[in-house]
Amino acid sequence: MNLSLFADLAFCGDPLDRADHLRRDDQAIAALRMLPTARFLVLDDLKPILSADGNTLNWTSRSNTPDGLLLFLGLGADGAPHFAVDDTSGATPANGARTVDPRRAAALLTPADSAILAQARSLLDWHRRHGHCANCGAPTIIAKAGYSRLCNACATEHFPRVDPVVIMLAEHDERVLVGRGVHFPGNFFSALAGFVEPGESLEQAVGRELSEEAGIAVHNVRIIASQPWPFPSSLMIGAHADAVSDTLTLDESEIVEARWVSRQEVRAALAGKADWNAPQSIAIANRLLHRWAYADPH
Numbered sequence: 001m002n003l004s005l006f007a008d009l010a011f012c013g014d015p016l017d018r019a020d021h022l023r024r025d026d027q028a029i030a031a032l033r034m035l036p037t038a039r040f041l042v043l044d045d046l047k048p049i050l051s052a053d054g055n056t057l058n059w060t061s062r063s064n065t066p067d068g069l070l071l072f073l074g075l076g077a078d079g080a081p082h083f084a085v086d087d088t089s090g091a092t093p094a095n096g097a098r099t100v101d102p103r104r105a106a107a108l109l110t111p112a113d114s115a116i117l118a119q120a121r122s123l124l125d126w127h128r129r130h131g132h133c134a135n136c137g138a139p140t141i142i143a144k145a146g147y148s149r150l151c152n153a154c155a156t157e158h159f160p161r162v163d164p165v166v167i168m169l170a171e172h173d174e175r176v177l178v179g180r181g182v183h184f185p186g187n188f189f190s191a192l193a194g195f196v197e198p199g200e201s202l203e204q205a206v207g208r209e210l211s212e213e214a215g216i217a218v219h220n221v222r223i224i225a226s227q228p229w230p231f232p233s234s235l236m237i238g239a240h241a242d243a244v245s246d247t248l249t250l251d252e253s254e255i256v257e258a259r260w261v262s263r264q265e266v267r268a269a270l271a272g273k274a275d276w277n278a279p280q281s282i283a284i285a286n287r288l289l290h291r292w293a294y295a296d297p298h
Contacts, residue, residue, distance in 0.1 A: 131149075
């Protein structure tokens with residue numbers, strides 16, 4: 001299996017050492033925060049701020065960091081501590097830096113920087129949503145340097161969640177299935193996808209989603225690769241499966257249109273020369289389509 005197509009996928013390959021051994025040591029984290037080498041990544045309402053050069057994350061020093069929720073990300077290769085800060089003040093970034101949509105930023109950043117962005121954005125978003133205990137409803141406090149929240153009322157510890165999503169290409173007679181979801185713009189088509197439900201394996205989720213959304217049965221499910229997707233905190237699990245039939249019965253509440261497309265058609269779409277738009281290069285669906293379109297069918 002050729003996985004080189006996935007080596008530089010956006011949001012993958014976080015280079016930071018998350019230093020779990022330090023997270024419960026509040027004094028150690030506080031000391032790291034005071035080091036002159038400490039670096040702070042400020043997110044403007046969960047959107048990254050890029051430096052004036054337009055393609056790097058805008059790290060700042062402690063003295064230039066605004067007030068806001070602060071979380072420990074990890075240690076760089078040089079040992080420098082890295083933190084994320086949630087800024088909701090709406091202040092204009094200084095020194096030519098600019099706030100950028102996170103999807104657009106992912107296309108500009110290196111995979112390593114986009115992975116740090118994914119880590120920071122997902123963590124900050126989770127803390128925004130989980131200020132109260134799901135067990136008793138009491139307020140929770142940040143613990144473990146940002147990697148959990150603790151309820152002092154009932155002693156329950158809550159951890160950031162990641163939602164697994166299967167995203168898959170079904171193949172039949174040298175064609176794969178792409179669909180246009182109800183919220184997709186224009187002629188945008190992609191691989192079908194859906195959340196993994198409790199009590200099912202990834203392979204079962206692939207089969208269930210394709211059956212529910214497209215009315216097809218599949219077999220020989222293969223898991224190909226995965227990708228963090230920080231909107232807000234999913235793990236996209238790319239898969240390929242063989243369809244028993246090409247007869248479709250769409251769930252029109254989910255899928256507006258679906259079509260079986262050949263390798264030639266996929267290649268044209270990836271090149272922007274088809275009557276349908278393929279997923280952008282930062283998405284794992286793009287790589288799944290590319291992997292299949294340029295594979296040797298024999």
